[in-house]
Amino acid sequence: MRLNATPLYTPDQIQARVEALAGEIRRDYAGRDLVVLAVLKGALFFTADLVRAMAREVEVDCVRARSYAGTASTGDVRFTLLPEIPIAGRHVLVVEDILDTGRTATALLARLGEERPASITVCTLLDKPTRRVVPIEADYVGFTIPDHFVVGYGLDHDERHRELPGLWTLAPERDE
Numbered sequence: 001m002r003l004n005a006t007p008l009y010t011p012d013q014i015q016a017r018v019e020a021l022a023g024e025i026r027r028d029y030a031g032r033d034l035v036v037l038a039v040l041k042g043a044l045f046f047t048a049d050l051v052r053a054m055a056r057e058v059e060v061d062c063v064r065a066r067s068y069a070g071t072a073s074t075g076d077v078r079f080t081l082l083p084e085i086p087i088a089g090r091h092v093l094v095v096e097d098i099l100d101t102g103r104t105a106t107a108l109l110a111r112l113g114e115e116r117p118a119s120i121t122v123c124t125l126l127d128k129p130t131r132r133v134v135p136i137e138a139d140y141v142g143f144t145i146p147d148h149f150v151v152g153y154g155l156d157h158d159e160r161h162r163e164l165p166g167l168w169t170l171a172p173e174r175d176e
């Protein structure tokens with residue numbers, strides 16, 4: 001599949017949003033211990049930029065969820081990696097690449113809740129509210145977008161395009 005000719009968001013636009021979100025999070029968690037959990041692999045680059053822009057001490061760990069094949073959600077969420085650091089009694093910020101149906105984030109919050117953290121919030125780079133199947137809202141949203149499949153800045157289509165510094169939509173398939 002090809003990419004559309006112009007990016008949905010340029011690297012500069014992404015960095016400006018990341019810095020604004022990091023400022024909000026820094027203010028909201030001022031004086032409190034914070035654990036940041038990156039949801040692999042999509043949120044890898046976003047998390048790296050976000051925690052550096054926060055300019056405060058954080059502990060970082062990763063979780064990994066499997067729920068997707070190609071562009072169609074299966075609705076079946078499994079965790080293949082959970083945090084190694086203890087989160088009981090601590091403030092946890094989950095960093096997602098995209099909230100789509102909401103199934104992954106909902107299942108993840110339920111699973112992490114079993115560890116009895118002091119609080120859990122969700123920061124997502126992208127939000128597609130029109131696709132929601134499970135009612136969940138992120139506490140911090142980078143960009144709210146219509147229902148287009150997006151790649152770049154960590155997001156993939158069948159493992160391609162994660163390395164792109166901007167965010168791009170896929171062009172519709174054409175018969176040639």
Ligand code: XMP
Nearest residue numbers: 073099100101102103104148149150155156
């Ligand atoms: P749910 O439906 O559980 O899905 O909220 C979240 C996961 O689905 C993947 N996803 C996408 N990945 N571009 C992507 O690269 C997209 O437009 C897209 N929409 C959903 C993604 O892995 C996300 O964590």
Ligand code: MG
Nearest residue numbers: 042068156157
């Ligand atoms: Mg993916």
